[in-house]
Amino acid sequence: MSEANGPKKRKMSLEKRHNLTGWAFLAPATLMIAVMSFWPMIQAFVLSLQTGKANKLSFGGLTNYIRMFQDKVFMTSLGNTFLYLIIQVPIMLVLALMLAQMLNNKDLRCKGLFRTAIFLPCATSLVSYAIIFRSLFGVDGFINSVLINLGILDKGYNFLGNAFSAKVVIIIALVWRWTGYNMVFYLAGLQNIEYSVYEAAKIDGASPMQTFFKITVPLLKPTILMTAIMSTNGTLQLFDESVNLTKGGPGQTTLTMSHYIYDTVFKFVPTFGYASAMSFLIFVLVAILAFIQMKVGDKRD
Amino acid sequence: MTKTKRSRIIMYIVLIIVSVISVFPLYWMLMAATNKSVDVSKGKLIPGTYFLENWKALFSQQDVKLAMFNSFKFAVILTLCALVICSLAGYGFEIYHDKHKDFVFSILLLGMMVPFVATMIPLFRMFTAVNLQNTTLGFILPTISTPFLIMMFRQNARAFPIDIIEAARIDGLNEVQIFFRMFVPTMKSTYAAAMTITFMNAWNNYLWPKVIMQGEDSITMPMLVANLTEGYVTDYGVLMLAVLLCSVPTVIIFFLLQKSFAEGITGAVK
Numbered sequence: 124m125s126e127a128n129g130p131k132k133r134k135m136s137l138e139k140r141h142n143l144t145g146w147a148f149l150a151p152a153t154l155m156i157a158v159m160s161f162w163p164m165i166q167a168f169v170l171s172l173q174t175g176k177a178n179k180l181s182f183g184g185l186t187n188y189i190r191m192f193q194d195k196v197f198m199t200s201l202g203n204t205f206l207y208l209i210i211q212v213p214i215m216l217v218l219a220l221m222l223a224q225m226l227n228n229k230d231l232r233c234k235g236l237f238r239t240a241i242f243l244p245c246a247t248s249l250v251s252y253a254i255i256f257r258s259l260f261g262v263d264g265f266i267n268s269v270l271i272n273l274g275i276l277d278k279g280y281n282f283l284g285n286a287f288s289a290k291v292v293i294i295i296a297l298v299w300r301w302t303g304y305n306m307v308f309y310l311a312g313l314q315n316i317e318y319s320v321y322e323a324a325k326i327d328g329a330s331p332m333q334t335f336f337k338i339t340v341p342l343l344k345p346t347i348l349m350t351a352i353m354s355t356n357g358t359l360q361l362f363d364e365s366v367n368l369t370k371g372g373p374g375q376t377t378l379t380m381s382h383y384i385y386d387t388v389f390k391f392v393p394t395f396g397y398a399s400a401m402s403f404l405i406f407v408l409v410a411i412l413a414f415i416q417m418k419v420g421d422k423r424d
Numbered sequence: 425m426t427k428t429k430r431s432r433i434i435m436y437i438v439l440i441i442v443s444v445i446s447v448f449p450l451y452w453m454l455m456a457a458t459n460k461s462v463d464v465s466k467g468k469l470i471p472g473t474y475f476l477e478n479w480k481a482l483f484s485q486q487d488v489k490l491a492m493f494n495s496f497k498f499a500v501i502l503t504l505c506a507l508v509i510c511s512l513a514g515y516g517f518e519i520y521h522d523k524h525k526d527f528v529f530s531i532l533l534l535g536m537m538v539p540f541v542a543t544m545i546p547l548f549r550m551f552t553a554v555n556l557q558n559t560t561l562g563f564i565l566p567t568i569s570t571p572f573l574i575m576m577f578r579q580n581a582r583a584f585p586i587d588i589i590e591a592a593r594i595d596g597l598n599e600v601q602i603f604f605r606m607f608v609p610t611m612k613s614t615y616a617a618a619m620t621i622t623f624m625n626a627w628n629n630y631l632w633p634k635v636i637m638q639g640e641d642s643i644t645m646p647m648l649v650a651n652l653t654e655g656y657v658t659d660y661g662v663l664m665l666a667v668l669l670c671s672v673p674t675v676i677i678f679f680l681l682q683k684s685f686a687e688g689i690t691g692a693v694k
Contacts, residue, residue, distance in 0.1 A: 144599045148516025160538050167543060248627065249628055255452070268465060299446070366630075406538065
């Protein structure tokens with residue numbers, strides 16, 4: 124078993140050798156990220172300055188960026204994506220936090236059952252849940268059959284055929300799919316907080332609301348920040364839901380940026396440069412929003 | 425006393441309502457898979473007898489076996505590779521950390537902000553240039569190494585006692601042996617959590633396979649499910665059976681590893 128490394132062989136100091144071993148351990152993963160993530164990101168920027176169809180590309184400067192802001196469809200998709208972001212992410216995170224605080228209660232019965240039930244939506248794939256919601260809210264879907272049986276509607280309402288209700292359905296679906304996921308992170312974060320803090324608050328007569336704002340939120344700040352950044356990142360890249368739940372419609376009223384980018388490359392005549400410019404904007408938006416969130420989250424009270 | 429009692433009752437009611445809402449769409453999907461499309465539309469919520477007919481119809485329309493096989497192949501290979509590569513890195517960053525490695529680590533974390541949709545186009549061009557489309561390698565390469573997994577392993581490695589490493593070195597184990605014989609077995613829950621996340625992401629991935637696996641033989645389960653909605657008439661029974669088949673593997677993994685998943689995450693958010 125022993126390596127039989129005689130003292131003579133150890134020319135290199137032990138520290139230096141460990142240092143090199145460390146680099147060897149982390150090299151494959153680091154190189155993979157460099158090649159599969161950072162290098163393509165640079166490429167995306169280079170591409171975004173080029174115009175032309177398919178592989179006939181030529182330098183076009185900022186043409187693509189100018190075109191982007193004049194492209195009504197892209198602007199619609201940008202607006203849609205931000206609408207989902209502004210409405211869905213806060214609802215989801217607050218809901219997840221409240222549920223986490225409830226489930227963290229030591230006296231609660233059936234805790235595991237509740238946790239499993241609320242976390243379960245995460246086990247379904249994005250395509251699957253998008254299609255489940257599409258079917259539930261279809262003209263001949265479950266929701267309509269309930270509304271008809273209750274006498275609220277005479278015939279099926281086309282939820283996905285109306286711009287407003289289609290957006291609401293997407294937001295409901297997103298909240299359904301991701302609340303449990305974020306809740307698990309908060310529950311994990313709460314495990315690291317001494318439960319006696321909560322017991323002390325209870326003895327002092329703090330209401331659940333006060334406990335929530337005075338204890339849970341401040342102590343979970345780093346976790347909240349992490350989930351906020353992850354959710355923002357995910358929402359700006361929404362794709363599966365737009366494609367499978369509403370197919371971007373009616374018209375382009377629920378189209379997301381990623382969906383439009385995909386279409387410009389793989390559905391229409393590919394315009395790699397233009398698509399890269401749009402995708403680079405997503406990168407810039409993700410970075411700016413993450414920066415703002417970190418600044419806000421870092422503020423000491 | 426009554427006040428706390430009332431708030432407890434409210435809490436249970438809220439939790440029950442949220443749980444029901446969370447489970448209902450999946451219950452509905454399960455019931456729909458056993459019923460005729462017409463009955464599903466009528467809002468039938470109890471098990472039907474049409475499961476076999478739906479099954480036959482689905483298997484005659486789509487190559488479910490192939491999609492299942494592909495999805496399993498890609499997800500399993502990707503998960504194995506990702507666990508090895510990312511845990512090695514997480515361990516390396518934590519155990520051998522110094523100023524330079526910490527710097528590299530913080531750069532890698534920035535990679536979390538790189539949206540996949542932005543790298544997708546250059547990756548597509550790179551991969552088609554070297555003929556990686558419709559190959560397993562083409563499927564797995566972009567997500568084999570992720571900053572999130574590396575970070576998770578690094579955070580959890582923090583709890584790994586350094587004394588064990590020292591003792592193992594004195595016993596004459598080399599660094600690689602220490603990793604595989606000491607670290608891996610003690611980090612079971614971290615591996616379980618990482619496995620859950622990676623397998624689910626790989627299985628559920630839709631955008632990248634839609635881009636790089638356009639060949640008919642490379643179809644995956646999410647693509648198959650999405651294809652079923654292309655027609656004008658939707659057969660809910662058949663569609664929900666496909667959704668069910670697409671969900672079974674991830675739901676099984678979810679139930680098996682749920683506990684370790686929570687433990688692994690707990691380490692990661694410390």
